[in-house]
Amino acid sequence: MAQQQDIINQVVDRVNDFNRRIRDLEEKIRNLSARVNTLDDTLMNKTSSNSDDIQEVENRIDEVSDRIANVEVDVKNINREKRKYVTSQELEEVENYMDLMNPINSSFMTESEVEDMIEDKLDEIASKNSETRDETTS
Secondary structure, three states: OHHHHHHHHHHHHHHHHHHHHHHHHHHHHHHHHHHHHHHHHHHHHHHHHHHHHHHHHHHHHHHHHHHHHHHHHHHHHHHHHHOOOOOHHHHHHHHHHHHHHOOOOOOOOOHHHHHHHHHHHHHHHHHHHHHHHHHHHO
């Protein structure tokens, strides 16, 4: 009977050991389940946060795109208006013409001065002609 008692004690010890192992495994499963739930909640929160961030970035991109379109329209309007204005080269040409016509910087001749100059040239030509006649006759 003692031998049966030893076998029963061994069986009880094994059953108790198995029960302890089962409780340990159940505890590990509960811990893993809790971690999975925590990770799932964290993942859902991050996904939601990322979705909000992506939406904000898309909104900003749309805003920047609208601003770029407005700037392009403004640049076209400025270029259209710019064509109406005088270029620096055209301004320089006008300044040069004004300098030419400016009586302070230019010297104009009076009518009598022009007539005197013409008479002097005619006299000079006449004297050359008379000299060449004298040389050909001599």
